[in-house]
């Protein structure tokens with residue numbers, strides 16, 4: 377598939393996906409959603425890619441939400457199809473075998489905030505702004521905001537953002553746990569790459585199992601989730617990385633994973 381609205385770069389086992397519709401502050405229409413879906417479905421199959429970064433083009437916006445001009449004339453069925461596509465994209469990101477870092481480089485509003493929340497980790501630049509302003513448009517979030525935001529920051533704080541449509545800055549987002557940390561914009565991508573590369577250097581199965589344990593465990597009660605962790609822990613012992621990691625420790629050397 378030829379991409380017109382996203383840019384994909386691959387370097388040192390890390391893929392960077394840049395959402396790029398600069399004229400609309402990278403707002404999400406059907407085309408960019410379909411390209412993003414295709415891209416992440418492909419990345420899921422690329423075992424040489426060990427971590428993914430998603431960001432927005434330019435220095436003003438990560439993603440300013442779903443495309444309002446595309447949605448304005450939707451009927452009920454079109455709205456349902458659009459939200460279903462958005463959910464498919466975000467759950468593909470969320471369930472990608474590789475960890476995904478959101479490099480939030482500006483506005484992360486509506487669908488943009490929802491994309492960031494579907495990632496495993498978020499690093500924001502100091503100028504980033506977060507919010508679910510859908511109520512200002514007479515709608516509710518349609519790409520998972522009412523579900524993932526309360527799970528991430530708690531119900532009370534999520535409700536305030538969802539019901540008021542208030543926009544918060546990066547520091548406030550960090551304070552409530554919506555982002556992991558805030559850095560200056562000129563070092564945002566370096567910080568994200570550094571984190572991605574440090575993850576890529578670990579045992580690939582161990583990182584994948586961690587992600588599976590956290591994501592799937594969240595949907596279970598604690599007892600079942602802990603049993604699930606036990607099974608994944610045991611499965612690690614079928615991997616060469618476990619042998620290498622423990623042997624390297626005992627031989628007092630750095631492990632060489634993926635050999």
Ligand code: CAA
Pocket residue numbers: 399400401403404440441442443444445462483485486487488490509510513516517518519521
């Ligand atoms: N959809 C379509 N176009 C958008 C857009 C969006 N979500 N956000 C920005 N744009 C366009 C603007 O229309 C404008 O285009 P023109 O130059 O052709 O007029 C261009 O991007 C630049 O935007 P502004 O001139 O508005 O820039 P600004 O700096 O003054 O304001 C902003 C920036 C605060 C992000 C403002 O653009 C804004 O409020 N955007 C809408 C944010 C929003 O409501 N997002 C939620 C969308 S609904 C949603 O996402 C539902 C869901 O969950 C699926």
